[in-house]
Amino acid sequence: MTEKQLSATEQLMEQEADSLARAAIGAPKQPRSSLGRRVRSTVSAYGFLLPAIALVITFFIIPGILLIILSFTNLSSANFTEPWEFIGFANFERLFTDPFFPKILRNTVFYVFTTLIFFNLGLALVLALVTTNIPRRRGFFFRLVWLLPRLTPSVVYILMWKRIGSADPFGIYNQFMPEVLGASGGNLFLGGAPWAFVILTNGFVGASFGMIIFTSALMSIPEDLITAAKVDGASTWRIIRDIKLPLIKWPLLFIATYQTLSLLTSFEYILLLTEGGPGLFTTEVWALTAYKRAFSSYFGNSQWAFGATWAIVLVAVALVMAVLYVKIFKFNELVEEPRIENL
Amino acid sequence: MRVELENLSKAWDGVVGADRITLDIADGEFVAFLGPSGCGKTTTLLMVAGIYKPSGGTIKFDGHVVNEVAPKDRGIGMVFQSYALYPHMTVFGNISYPLRIQKVNKTEIKERVQKVADMMGIGDLLDRKIVQLSGGQQQRVSLGRALVKEPQLLLFDEPLSNLDARLRLTMRGEIKRLQEEMGITAIYVTHDQVEAMTMADRIAVMSGGVLQAYDVPTDLYEHPKTQFVAGFVGNPPMNFFDVEIVAMDGEFRAKSGSIDLALPRDRAEKAAAAGKDKLIMGVRPEDIYLVDDAEPAAPGRTLTAAIEVVEPLGREDLLGVTVNDVEMRVLVDKTKGAAVGDNVDLVFDMSSVQFFDPETEQSVLWT
Numbered sequence A: 001m002t003e004k005q006l007s008a009t010e011q012l013m014e015q016e017a018d019s020l021a022r023a024a025i026g027a028p029k030q031p032r033s034s035l036g037r038r039v040r041s042t043v044s045a046y047g048f049l050l051p052a053i054a055l056v057i058t059f060f061i062i063p064g065i066l067l068i069i070l071s072f073t074n075l076s077s078a079n080f081t082e083p084w085e086f087i088g089f090a091n092f093e094r095l096f097t098d099p100f101f102p103k104i105l106r107n108t109v110f111y112v113f114t115t116l117i118f119f120n121l122g123l124a125l126v127l128a129l130v131t132t133n134i135p136r137r138r139g140f141f142f143r144l145v146w147l148l149p150r151l152t153p154s155v156v157y158i159l160m161w162k163r164i165g166s167a168d169p170f171g172i173y174n175q176f177m178p179e180v181l182g183a184s185g186g187n188l189f190l191g192g193a194p195w196a197f198v199i200l201t202n203g204f205v206g207a208s209f210g211m212i213i214f215t216s217a218l219m220s221i222p223e224d225l226i227t228a229a230k231v232d233g234a235s236t237w238r239i240i241r242d243i244k245l246p247l248i249k250w251p252l253l254f255i256a257t258y259q260t261l262s263l264l265t266s267f268e269y270i271l272l273l274t275e276g277g278p279g280l281f282t283t284e285v286w287a288l289t290a291y292k293r294a295f296s297s298y299f300g301n302s303q304w305a306f307g308a309t310w311a312i313v314l315v316a317v318a319l320v321m322a323v324l325y326v327k328i329f330k331f332n333e334l335v336e337e338p339r340i341e342n343l
Numbered sequence B: 001m002r003v004e005l006e007n008l009s010k011a012w013d014g015v016v017g018a019d020r021i022t023l024d025i026a027d028g029e030f031v032a033f034l035g036p037s038g039c040g041k042t043t044t045l046l047m048v049a050g051i052y053k054p055s056g057g058t059i060k061f062d063g064h065v066v067n068e069v070a071p072k073d074r075g076i077g078m079v080f081q082s083y084a085l086y087p088h089m090t091v092f093g094n095i096s097y098p099l100r101i102q103k104v105n106k107t108e109i110k111e112r113v114q115k116v117a118d119m120m121g122i123g124d125l126l127d128r129k130i131v132q133l134s135g136g137q138q139q140r141v142s143l144g145r146a147l148v149k150e151p152q153l154l155l156f157d158e159p160l161s162n163l164d165a166r167l168r169l170t171m172r173g174e175i176k177r178l179q180e181e182m183g184i185t186a187i188y189v190t191h192d193q194v195e196a197m198t199m200a201d202r203i204a205v206m207s208g209g210v211l212q213a214y215d216v217p218t219d220l221y222e223h224p225k226t227q228f229v230a231g232f233v234g235n236p237p238m239n240f241f242d243v244e245i246v247a248m249d250g251e252f253r254a255k256s257g258s259i260d261l262a263l264p265r266d267r268a269e270k271a272a273a274a275g276k277d278k279l280i281m282g283v284r285p286e287d288i289y290l291v292d293d294a295e296p297a298a299p300g301r302t303l304t305a306a307i308e309v310v311e312p313l314g315r316e317d318l319l320g321v322t323v324n325d326v327e328m329r330v331l332v333d334k335t336k337g338a339a340v341g342d343n344v345d346l347v348f349d350m351s352s353v354q355f356f357d358p359e360t361e362q363s364v365l366w367t
Ligand SMILES: Nc1ncnc2c1ncn2[C@@H]1O[C@H](COP(=O)(O)OP(=O)(O)O)[C@@H](O)[C@H]1O
Pocket: B012, B015, B016, B017, B018, B035, B036, B037, B038, B039, B040, B041, B042, B043, B044
């Protein structure tokens, strides 16, 4: 804690003790100028905010600024013993003229929106609807099962998927399923269906977050509304479409926004599963490129500055998307209008 | 539509919601389900609506068993205590919803919604959002939504309980008038006996999932068949005393400790015929008076009491008094100026006294 904050806290405690003591002996409250009081309360308010502000500055603002500065330099593991040089927009030029840039961009868009729509929103919604429509305890059990992947360490989780998709004598899929579904016999995530594996691994984990949020939103819909809709003649499907979905609009939009941003920056499952392969950049997404450029580039050279450039541009894209979501989804309008009491 | 319930029951592993309810409702009749909270009124109503599947018994509409018929095919409209309006739709959206599901064409929907809304006095609010309406307006929308599909049976689940007392009074009259005008059969669930008494043609009194009595309001009040009904119907509730019936000098008296009251012959003979050592006697607070010029002391029907509590109810005062150690409630004109601590003479009007068997709690006067 900083000195300033300490003193503010002390001051507050003194005041408290003082007024308590006065109250105990029945003495009148000390008159105090309103200006003085306002200054004091402002100071103490900022005092309480300080730890949070300090954390944000230390771990977000400062690294952000450093990253931006870094993206204009040539710092890499090849030359970090010499002072770095500012090289203008060279890194940005290099990024946008990279021959694989269009492919990485396409991969990222495909990865983010396919996972988002089919799993983080779609499957999550289906799971929430189903588990709230069966007896309570059973629903709770199934949701718990769906949370397991999220609770499993990434490496263990991906190892299990690798075991499922490995080449012939080892892979579970190749041992049991080819007669049913047809398969190559080869490695699936590095051959047959890399994208399917990338999206499934991410989607199975991603769906559970939306599932929890949607479930609690669905459970908060008053039972009377559903009864009313049934009496009005609505089928199960119409109840979902006309009543349930509109009433969980806010959580749906929130999950869409939040998950878009988190998918944009996520890469660890892809790194562990395919490392962006098979071949050149088949499943490589933007965040993975940033990581690879900065920390595990080919020829043993970590291009810290160039990696920072990828990361900075990605953050900029994410910010723009966040603003777009807020505008398109009209988040501010979700605040209810006040009731007019008459009659 | 004629409604018949036969041994209708609902239980959730161990919890009994409704226990063998049997009653019939004539076409166009207004029936109230009356009982304390948790007695199974909503459960029974939701079975009639088709939301709950009965654990046993049958529901018949116009003679046809409808146990397996889906709610939407039962020709019912429903109004809830919570209004249950769709918050994301406008007033028009809410009232038109049942018609939109039936795929009625647009112009007809407009006409019918407007007609119902005008009837409910909310014709100019159709574009409003639900949150912009007061409670009374919301309840009118909900009533409109129930009526727009021209149901043959209207189900109300405590529709006025969330409204303020004044509005409740207005809406009470309005619902009754609408129901009579349109001639729709109605089931009206309430825990408010005044609502039930004033609105219903017949009242089904329920307690613990069991139908206690099913009768016209005046009969419930004058000829209660069980002690529960006697205690539940009528406000303030009936006073009950343990008494013995004693025949003395060709006169019957109800005796117990400090109580000694002469009984009218017809009731006393019936009570004595039950052959019980002890009976529970019931006297309504409005049948006890303070002795004065208008109500002179009557021999054998007067007791001396001490006033413990005075609750002013406006026109009347509700007194809590004790006759030696027996407590009772007395409803008196407020002009009598009763005050706590006064010792007063009370005269009992015994012509409507009730008697119940202490073991079965059944009336020994009416069966
Ligand atoms: N869905 C349910 N599951 C289990 N018990 C229920 C359910 N609905 C009602 N009950 C029980 O049935 C009894 C009657 O409830 P209800 O019909 O709602 O009473 P009322 O409407 O008269 O206040 C209560 O004991 C209640 O706890």
